[in-house]
Amino acid sequence: MRKNASLVLLFACTILAAAGCQMPSQRTAGRPYLADEELISIHYLAGRLGMTVSQETNEKIILSNATNTAAIYPKLNQIYVNNEYLGSVGRIKKIDGLTHIRASVEAEIRGKLAKPAAEYTPKYQPPVKSDWEPSGKTVVIDPGHGGKDPGATSTHGFYEKTVNLDVALQVAQLLRNKGHKVIMTRDSDVFIELEERAAIANRSRANIFVSIHADSCATSSKNGFTLYVARSGSASSTRLADAIDNCMAQAKTGISSNSVRKADYRVLTHTRCPAVLIELGYLSNYWEAKQLRNVEMQKRLANAIADGITDYFRNR
Numbered sequence: 001m002r003k004n005a006s007l008v009l010l011f012a013c014t015i016l017a018a019a020g021c022q023m024p025s026q027r028t029a030g031r032p033y034l035a036d037e038e039l040i041s042i043h044y045l046a047g048r049l050g051m052t053v054s055q056e057t058n059e060k061i062i063l064s065n066a067t068n069t070a071a072i073y074p075k076l077n078q079i080y081v082n083n084e085y086l087g088s089v090g091r092i093k094k095i096d097g098l099t100h101i102r103a104s105v106e107a108e109i110r111g112k113l114a115k116p117a118a119e120y121t122p123k124y125q126p127p128v129k130s131d132w133e134p135s136g137k138t139v140v141i142d143p144g145h146g147g148k149d150p151g152a153t154s155t156h157g158f159y160e161k162t163v164n165l166d167v168a169l170q171v172a173q174l175l176r177n178k179g180h181k182v183i184m185t186r187d188s189d190v191f192i193e194l195e196e197r198a199a200i201a202n203r204s205r206a207n208i209f210v211s212i213h214a215d216s217c218a219t220s221s222k223n224g225f226t227l228y229v230a231r232s233g234s235a236s237s238t239r240l241a242d243a244i245d246n247c248m249a250q251a252k253t254g255i256s257s258n259s260v261r262k263a264d265y266r267v268l269t270h271t272r273c274p275a276v277l278i279e280l281g282y283l284s285n286y287w288e289a290k291q292l293r294n295v296e297m298q299k300r301l302a303n304a305i306a307d308g309i310t311d312y313f314r315n316r
């Protein structure tokens with residue numbers, strides 16, 4: 001009887017994980033900090049500026065790329081771009097361990113960049129680097145949910161769509177630095193239909209499609225990251241999933257692998273190229289949710305995903 005009950009629970013959980021993930025979340029509990037839309041995470045800011053967060057302490061946050069450095073000093077209330085004083089920091093606060101700053105700072109920093117931001121094409125092209133060579137590969141990165149569809153709500157009150165985007169923006173930047181052409185299905189908090197996400201990959205003749213999500217389940221003890229391919233997915237899809245799974249398992253995030261599974265998510269079945277959906281971990285698990293909002297952990301996960309993609313291309 002007990003065994004039956006736990007089997008039913010496991011079954012319900014699998015259904016929830018498989019079906020609930022791409023549906024707008026019914027859960028509204030938690031701290032609705034996203035109502036405050038004037039604050040953006042510093043990783044989002046960095047992605048918008050074609051930069052990465054290279055340092056973060058309470059005193060100092062550094063955003064940089066090959067040609068520019070922006071230094072934000074929260075306690076001194078000063079921002080410098082390329083060692084030149086830009087202005088005051090203004091509104092800045094930590095939300096679940098992740099620093100958020102007023103959105104208007106993006107335009108201010110952009111105006112002071114040595115390489116005019118106009119030279120970046122709108123969707124986060126890489127900084128020009130002497131060792132940068134185009135790989136000829138096009139990668140579509142799909143941050144799950146967005147806009148009116150928040151995805152799952154974590155035990156800490158933040159939304160899945162935010163974590164998905166924060167990690168995806170970093171993955172995109174890392175891949176661009178490796179020479180890949182990256183197209184994002186969304187690069188801000190907007191709603192995109194599932195079919196449109198797949199259509200973006202098909203229209204762009206992408207080499208691969210990678211969708212980034214975070215899991216949720218009624219059982220708070222359920223944990224781990226999971227890679228999904230479609231049931232009818234190609235061998236290449238499975239090799240891509242294996243490569244990412246392998247790198248994520250070695251990323252020392254403390255989040256363990258549930259390995260590669262099969263599920264017919266619409267973004268997987270509608271894409272023509274090899275396609276993988278990553279569940280980064282469980283937002284319904286207190287510890288994993290905390291990790292998924294941690295800047296260092298997000299960076300590790302993003303690096304692991306980008307490394308897995310690079311391994312896949314290398315071993316083709």
Ligand SMILES: [Zn+2]
Pocket residue numbers: 021022144145151152160213214
């Ligand atoms: Zn999801």
